[in-house]
Amino acid sequence: MRRSRIARNSAFSGCDAVIASLLIANRGEIACRIIRTARRMGIRTVAVHSEADAGALHVAMADRAVAIGPALARESYLRGDRIIAAALETGAEAIHPGYGFLSENAEFAQAVMDAGLIWVGPDPAAITAMGLKDAAKARMAAAGVPVTPGYLGADQDDAHLAQQAAAITYPVLIKAVAGGGGKGMRLVADPADFADALASCRREAMAAFGNDRVLIEKFITRPRHIEVQVFGDRHGNIVHLFERDCSLQRRHQKVIEEAPAPGMDEATRTAVCRAAVDAARAVDYVGAGTVEFIADAGEGLRADRIWFMEMNTRLQVEHPVTEAITGVDLVEWQLRVASGEALPMRQEDLSIKGSAMEARLYAEDPARGFLPSIGRLDVFDPGDGVRVDTGVVQGGRITPYYDPMIAKLIAHGATRDEARRRLADTLDRAVVWPLRTNAGFLVKALNHPDFAGGEMDTGLIARAGDALMPDPLPDNAGLGRAAADLGGAGALAGFRLNAPRQGRARLLVEGQLVEVDVAPREGEIFRAPLGHVLLSEHGQSWEVRPYRAAATGAAAAGDGAVLAPMPGTIIAVHVAPGQSVSKGQKLVTLEAMKMEHGLTAPFDGVVADMPFAQGAQVREGMVLVRITAGEAA
Template sequence: MIRKLLIANRGEIACRIIRTCRRLAIATVAVYSDADRDALHVEQADEAVHIGPAPATESYLRGDAIIDAALRTDADAIHPGYGFLSENAAFAEAVTAAGLRFVGPSAAAIRAMGLKDAAKALMENSGVPVVPGYHGESQDPDLLLAEAERIGFPVLIKARAGGGGKGMRRVDDGMALRDALASAQREALAAFGDGACLIEKYVTHPRHIEIQVFGDDHGHAVHLFERDCSLQRRHQKVIEEAPAPGMSEEMRYAMGEAAVRAARAIGYSGAGTIEFIADASEGLKADRFWFMEMNTRLQVEHPVTEAITGIDLVEWQLRVASGEPLPLRQEDLAINGWAMEARLYAEDAGRGFLPSTGTLTHLHLPEDLARIDSGVRTGDSISPFYDPMIAKIIVHAPDRATALTRLAGALGNVRSTGVATNAAFLRHLAEQPDFAAGRHDTGLIERDLGTLTDSRPAPDEIAACAALVLSGMLEPGASLDPWDSLSGFRLWGQARHFVTLHHRDQHWQVSFASSGDGTWSACVDGKILSLTVRRTGETWRLTVEGVTTMLHIVRDRDQATIFRGGDSWSFDRTGPLDGEHETTGGGDQVVAPMPGLLKVVCVSPGQAVTAGKTVAVMEAMKMELALAAPRDGKIAELLSAEGEQVQEGAVILLLEPEDE
């Protein structure tokens, strides 16, 4: 068995691997960049080695530094996790050449499945059904346009290397293909070092269903059933579940057999995933699914498979890498119950899912309601250098309906401040009627995006509660005597306190006075409320007109965040001389919405542009962000250069002023 394992990754997957290693009494070595010096995975490992600056290209993607760290710490194996170097055949070769074990498949297997075009050809030869498309070498835009027209629109442009939705674009007509191809190639080159793309037929009612496979060095291969990953946004998985709703035993058998056949075709050893696309226009059928790609690594969504099978997949990886045979045969495996996983990200769903950076000033994850796989805690920073995942929230139940209820309940108990999260969006998605009924496909989120991202305005009683919190009147020992402060001054009548609040695009003028015994009379923009606010441990009880609800409140100086029933509102206290809150951008300028690399500048001074035209492309948190002209006009000046690292709010360019 492996004695000491170096984990060539970070965040939640590094912590996840450490957890299994502890149970198996395997010593662990973490690696970290400058940005991760105080990270949770560094704290949890037995040893940790610094490998470079914050950018991944100078740290986590440096195979030589990682191998050197393993040799220096006397580790005998390296686990790549997922992402970074996990599907890099050259790295796997270098690990074994250094006399270390690579916890993953052989370099030959990674190469066989690493390029989607070659993998599809191999699958066709092995009798695995493949999506119609162009998988050739040419990247000539004219040829690819002709192939797209032959296949028939809509089509999907896909990077032939890598995964995770990077370098992937849906194209509905020939006019849009060239720009989409150029964007996909840039993103693929930045993410995988290979900008080549292929084109596939886009299935209009697709379900994304994948099969977990496992092989060993003794010629055995099994599948551990399916996962449904159809809830996606921009080809990134959002909520996954196992098993797949609507799956018949006939189709499960056919997909499982095809997946094992694919693994055996390349002599696969270790954990892998065969991804299929199924046409769900008439329900799931055994003759209407096609191979898309193979991920030669552990998947982000592996916990749902662990939940329904009772198997620790990381333990299986370590045992297979140590030369042991698979612990179970196919006939020993069975499905138990239903599992779901939601990916909690630092992103603002109300602002187009813009990644959010900053410090997690408060983080509560519902460990009493769900399995939580996380690599951060209160006080940690979400940096622009890596994927903005905060945690994976996993539930398991006897049936799908109960699993959905548990997932929504767990998501409603996520509480964080300091950065925006997609918790409310995920909860709305878990309660979405079509998803609840199992009628979803990969286009569901886009079709219902407005409803899913709609944030509830703050109710008056919540604003009144926030005003009380920010005034300090709910603090222990707070005095109600107006002579103790300059607030609440009056000539006649009851002493009243005044607070001005701001939340997103809402503003309130709130005044309040004590009625005694914890009851307050509040005036919120002219509306009179009588409310009682009492604290019990970590929770607060708000009573308005005889109705009591439970709150959680987090205060940070002049900001208070109130959580109730899965919704949250963050309020800032503003002074009478403070200006209106403004959003960046608009008018005569284009600004960076977050820190990142200015990848492409598409315009030059004097050039005419129309509103909505892409003028620049940024790269941040492994995503491309297109920046658009705010109005028709001419470019007056470029203030940031292509290739420059810019901060949030930096002005990229100016438009010439509009004529009066």
């Protein structure tokens, strides 16, 4: 295996040579985050990218970049052979996999090592040992690590599984043994539903992981998701860096993570962290890893009510909260341990300083079932006062090919409430346009009384329901100031510029007609892309324009305008200007998010205007067709 001969000054012991050049086998936020640490350490970096990412931030940040294939991940970021070839071509000594993609692929890790490169991660044997949930749980049970009550057996006969579920007692979870990210998981509360749930789980598991084997667990009715950051080296040292709480979830996907876990007393912390170290030691773990536990929080966090779920053999998305409370750069530790150095700190040297929270800012629309929002980030201002880990900049694009995460925002404070408030305030002021984001949803989740009080579990978001949905329109005060900012355009009788509460104005807010009192203009709260006002509040942004239907031809959806529901391409035009149409008749077909969407006439009338032809690229909210009442001449 090749090693660097470049000496570095370091607090680490055991080796004076550190990797000199590193290829990052990933993209987006995590690639940028790794490059920042590598640059600080004086390590040359190599980025890989698909055709879709040729202009991405991680490509611009790296010292060198190599194209590895088309946009689809399976033809680029999942092509281990091309990634290894790029490392050899550029003289990189090591490969860091980031998270996702090939980060927990033991065959890829072995291929990296076989090519004479340094693998920045655990040994392939450890990845394999923890890769299948049933085998991992059996191994943990043998090592004395408490595991969730359930069935892990090899007998996968439907009837046998049903018998085991009954013995465990309902409700139960059916989980794919090779699963992750909430895929291949079904909750079953009634024995009558078990067969259908099992079949569905197996189909999804086979499609996602190529393995339809399942395990069955007792479902915890008040579950908390607790995970422990562990780190090992090749000198026999393993430490933990305390716990994180990832209980705020939506459909088994983490939404907000924090460290330390609220309500965790020292006795329980000691027990769960010791179990995590035992789990890592059972597989001779080297590098950064996360041991995940499920806790029954019905009576608070208790050491005898926390069980092992699985181990993630890589860096986690939420690792920054651990960095914030410990002052440790986990990526630096990864790179130095991969170079053969010993861990720099003993367990007794590590301590918790304050509290930290992380929120994942996604380009998605909560009002449309969290449908991804793709396109160009004309405005991107995540605010200040917190750490922002991102893989995009203003003017960049969110594509349909990869995860639509825009950034991670990480707040640190002396107390949990200080960190929570700081994060909520930053998200409240964030400005992203024209893409939709979940910022407003995150603000409401952070301010939910149960979460604010530390009394959450994994079902909180589902229970809260519509209470966490962001408001569909800005509040009237903001719209009134926007009307004044527009100079009173479209105002009704009685309006005088800058005169408080004089008259009312008609505005188009993302194509919707609203009528508001005009308020005084206060402060610099508006931005003006394309000559219109961008109103931002509570983590959301709206394009506001004056309503002048006769003068400008603008029309609200209620006036017969058919708007693009999301960014996309017009692939078919079914009518022509001047043509009579009936309510429900298809007008155009929009292709977006790899699906076709037929847009129809809102009422009987005549096609008055069609500003776009087949093949046109359109943004969300653009008027594609305008229908007027009446009949064709």
